[in-house]
Amino acid sequence: MNQTRLFIACSLVLILSACTTMPTKPQVANDTPAPVVTENKIAAHDNLNAVLWMQTSVEYKLLAGQTWRSGLVQLDRAIKNPAWDALTPDEREKPMKGLPMAVIVDIDETVLDNSPYQARLIRDGASYDEVTWANWVTEEKATAIPGALEFARAASARGVTIFYVSNRAAHLKEATISNLRKAGFPIKDEKQFLGLGHYVDNCEQQGSEKNCRRISVGRDYRVLMQFGDQIGDMATILVNTREGREEAVKPYLGWVGERWFVLANPTYGSWEPALFNNEWSQPAEDRLKQKHEALRY
Numbered sequence: 001m002n003q004t005r006l007f008i009a010c011s012l013v014l015i016l017s018a019c020t021t022m023p024t025k026p027q028v029a030n031d032t033p034a035p036v037v038t039e040n041k042i043a044a045h046d047n048l049n050a051v052l053w054m055q056t057s058v059e060y061k062l063l064a065g066q067t068w069r070s071g072l073v074q075l076d077r078a079i080k081n082p083a084w085d086a087l088t089p090d091e092r093e094k095p096m097k098g099l100p101m102a103v104i105v106d107i108d109e110t111v112l113d114n115s116p117y118q119a120r121l122i123r124d125g126a127s128y129d130e131v132t133w134a135n136w137v138t139e140e141k142a143t144a145i146p147g148a149l150e151f152a153r154a155a156s157a158r159g160v161t162i163f164y165v166s167n168r169a170a171h172l173k174e175a176t177i178s179n180l181r182k183a184g185f186p187i188k189d190e191k192q193f194l195g196l197g198h199y200v201d202n203c204e205q206q207g208s209e210k211n212c213r214r215i216s217v218g219r220d221y222r223v224l225m226q227f228g229d230q231i232g233d234m235a236t237i238l239v240n241t242r243e244g245r246e247e248a249v250k251p252y253l254g255w256v257g258e259r260w261f262v263l264a265n266p267t268y269g270s271w272e273p274a275l276f277n278n279e280w281s282q283p284a285e286d287r288l289k290q291k292h293e294a295l296r297y
Helices: 003-021 048-056 058-080 115-124 130-139 148-157 170-183 211-218 242-255 284-293
Strands: 101-105 161-169 193-196 222-228 260-262
Touching: 048 058, 048 115, 058 148, 058 222, 058 260, 101 148, 101 211, 115 130, 130 161, 130 170, 148 161, 161 170, 161 211, 170 193, 193 211, 211 222
Parallel strands: 101 161, 101 222, 161 193, 222 260
Antiparallel strands: none
16 A cells, blocks of 8 residues: 555544544434423303402492482382382282381392302302301301491381391291391391291292282381392292293383382392293203303394
8 A cells, every 4th residue: 555545544544533532512302391381270150250240349339339329219208108119019918008117128139248158159169059058147147238238227217117028948037137137237026037938827928939928018017118139029920931020020110219129139049040941950061051042142
């Protein structure tokens, strides 16, 4: 081998040796997992916004206070007018002349705020049941709806008796009266509470309808006003459908804001089962589907 060829061969060997020992450039691993973006997924709940609105919005407080103040404005008119009556003609059995004055109010979401109970149901992913409801009532922690206490005290000061006509069960009577008194509502006599199952002579009560209890108050008092969060607090609903509820109140629309006063309650009520034929036994998915179908787009 001549010198030229030897030189070339040696050079190639040196170059190849250098290539095997030269540090390689670090490579980015292609199996590194991409950052995972997670979302805090909270199950939706029918009642969440409704309860939050009642508990946190200034609009709800203003609306409730406005309702009760409007009642107070009408109260003196009602007292001065001996023909003023807030009972429907079919519930007025006795002439009003000479009768003392009364106002009929519902309790739940009308004078007492039970939204903490609804909030617990949301927190626990639960639905209303008699046991948890009874536990809440016996805690006696419900507070006054904005404006209700001021109206009740003003009416009482004018010699008007407040009757608390409620669908709370009879065994909750003592706790209910105690809670009302703690909240400051005037109750001189336990007879002012007329709960579910209250017996009225010569009157057949249908389910939880309040007509017999209203009749019983009207037998001894001139009823100046009625307050409630449901139409059934003031009138008898013969058929609990959307159309049936409209028909029940239609003859008395002129009384709303004068003799009848409605409090806002988007959390529950007989308006809801009217959307699914009052069949609570249906699966929740079926009830929800029918509620969606009732929406207007």
